[in-house]
Amino acid sequence: MLKVALWLVLSLFSGSGVIIYALQQQYEEQSVTYRILYREVTVKLSQLETVLSLLSVSSDPAIVQQKFPQIVAWKRMPQAQPIPTLTPTGEGTYWLAHQHFALLIDPALLFADIPQRHDFRQIGLSWHNKPLFEQGDHAQPAYWQWDKGISSAFQPFALSARNDPDWARLPWLLLLLLPVFWAGVVYFIDQYRIQKRQRNIAVLREHFSQLTRLNAMGEITASMVHELNQPLTAVLSYNQAALRLLDQQQQDKAVPLLDAAVIQIKRISTLLLQFRQKLAHEQVVLQEVNLHKVWLRVTMLLEDEINKGKVRIVNRMPDALPTLRADPLWVEQIFHNIVTNAIQAQQPNQPEPGWVAIDAEYSDQGIQLMITDGGPGLSEPALQQVFIPFFTTRQEGLGLGMALTETLVQRLNGTITVENIADQGARFTLWFPFNTQEE
Ligand SMILES: Nc1ncnc2c1ncn2[C@@H]1O[C@H](COP(=O)(O)OP(=O)(O)OP(=O)(O)O)[C@@H](O)[C@H]1O
Numbered sequence: 001m002l003k004v005a006l007w008l009v010l011s012l013f014s015g016s017g018v019i020i021y022a023l024q025q026q027y028e029e030q031s032v033t034y035r036i037l038y039r040e041v042t043v044k045l046s047q048l049e050t051v052l053s054l055l056s057v058s059s060d061p062a063i064v065q066q067k068f069p070q071i072v073a074w075k076r077m078p079q080a081q082p083i084p085t086l087t088p089t090g091e092g093t094y095w096l097a098h099q100h101f102a103l104l105i106d107p108a109l110l111f112a113d114i115p116q117r118h119d120f121r122q123i124g125l126s127w128h129n130k131p132l133f134e135q136g137d138h139a140q141p142a143y144w145q146w147d148k149g150i151s152s153a154f155q156p157f158a159l160s161a162r163n164d165p166d167w168a169r170l171p172w173l174l175l176l177l178l179p180v181f182w183a184g185v186v187y188f189i190d191q192y193r194i195q196k197r198q199r200n201i202a203v204l205r206e207h208f209s210q211l212t213r214l215n216a217m218g219e220i221t222a223s224m225v226h227e228l229n230q231p232l233t234a235v236l237s238y239n240q241a242a243l244r245l246l247d248q249q250q251q252d253k254a255v256p257l258l259d260a261a262v263i264q265i266k267r268i269s270t271l272l273l274q275f276r277q278k279l280a281h282e283q284v285v286l287q288e289v290n291l292h293k294v295w296l297r298v299t300m301l302l303e304d305e306i307n308k309g310k311v312r313i314v315n316r317m318p319d320a321l322p323t324l325r326a327d328p329l330w331v332e333q334i335f336h337n338i339v340t341n342a343i344q345a346q347q348p349n350q351p352e353p354g355w356v357a358i359d360a361e362y363s364d365q366g367i368q369l370m371i372t373d374g375g376p377g378l379s380e381p382a383l384q385q386v387f388i389p390f391f392t393t394r395q396e397g398l399g400l401g402m403a404l405t406e407t408l409v410q411r412l413n414g415t416i417t418v419e420n421i422a423d424q425g426a427r428f429t430l431w432f433p434f435n436t437q438e439e
């Protein structure tokens with residue numbers, strides 16, 4: 001609709017412009033013709049005045065009239081006329097008298113004798129604002145009009161000319177081609193705009209996909225650094241301890257340490273598989289997860305830290321706790337991060353011995369888990385920002401544990417909140433609805 005309006009406006013404007021220009025050209029041409037006509041008429045009238053003043057008794061009318069056909073008659077005046085007089089006959093002719101002679105002049109013949117071709121629709125001479133002679137069509141008003149007084153002492157006429165534009169001479173072909181031209185221009189502009197928009201969209205899409213890729217890559221890298229750090233440290237310390245025991249010829253005691261190292265290495269392998277899945281966008285298969293088993297496994301994985309921190313682990317989850325539909329590794333990571341923080345928050349030499357406890361409640365809708373510790377609780381800024389990436393109060397912390405945990409909980413359509421419990425420490429409350437779907 002807008003395009004049609006634009007096309008119409010452009011065609012109308014340019015068409016009017018062309019018509020105005022063509023009319024202006026015609027007007028200029030005709031003005032030149034009028035000026036030539038005016039000059040010729042002025043010359044012819046002054047010739048008549050010269051003839052009149054030069055006539056004498058011996059002059060031969062036949063010769064004079066042959067040279068000046070506009071003099072249709074002449075007569076001798078009974079008395080000399082010192083002042084030139086002009087007397088219209090009322091039939092388009094007029095008598096011009098001076099001294100001893102009077103000439104009857106016919107302007108029609110005067111105009112006919114002008115060699116300059118003109119095609120005015122009407123021309124006329126007026127004297128004292130009254131028409132003296134008129135030629136052509138006077139009935140219709142004309143489009144253009146020229147008027148100018150003739151500077152003659154004897155015959156101070158005004159020469160007028162009227163005409164209409166020659167419509168047939170307008171550039172009709174150009175006028176017909178203009179709308180076609182503008183239709184083409186509007187079409188090409190439109191196509192250009194469509195293509196530009198498509199290009200912009202493509203650029204944006206490319207940019208966006210790069211951004212999301214970067215985001216995903218950043219998230220995966222960050223979580224790899226975070227999640228692989230603990231098991232690798234554990235493998236290192238188990239192996240170093242095992243080496244020491246082997247050096248001391250205590251092979252028997254080294255075996256459980258190597259077993260523990262194998263378990264940590266398997267965890268590393270599972271985590272790497274998970275990152276691989278994420279990178280390859282492989283579909284995650286959710287399964288029924290027994291939370292007791294996962295809790296047990298996490299406490300086993302963190303055995304070293306638990307022992308060093310002298311932290312007691314308490315599982316108060318009901319035996320009949322239903323399973324949760326999830327990826328077991330996600331739940332493991334969630335527990336792992338929360339318990340690691342709880343252990344780290346409790347110094348081995350604090351007055352009260354450290355502990356971490358898990359409680360669970362369930363209904364038809366879902367399962368609620370509460371993980372509480374005996375530490376100092378979260379500081380005020382930590383309460384506000386614990387889930388924000390890179391927020392940490394620990395010297396060697398990355399500040400990613402809780403951010404990753406929240407992402408995993410949300411992936412299970414769950415929620416996680418934190419609070420401080422009086423006379424205890426921090427409590428993380430997790431809620432998992434049963435209609436869990438991977439996002
Ligand atoms: N159980 C807790 N008791 C007290 N403070 C805690 C507890 N859990 C988390 N916090 C606070 O929240 C901060 C953020 O925890 P988060 O696990 O995200 O990072 P981090 O443990 O500092 O570093 P990392 O990336 O290695 O896990 C911690 O630095 C700590 O101040």
Ligand SMILES: [Mg+2]
Pocket residue numbers: 337340341397400401402
């Ligand atoms: Mg942490």
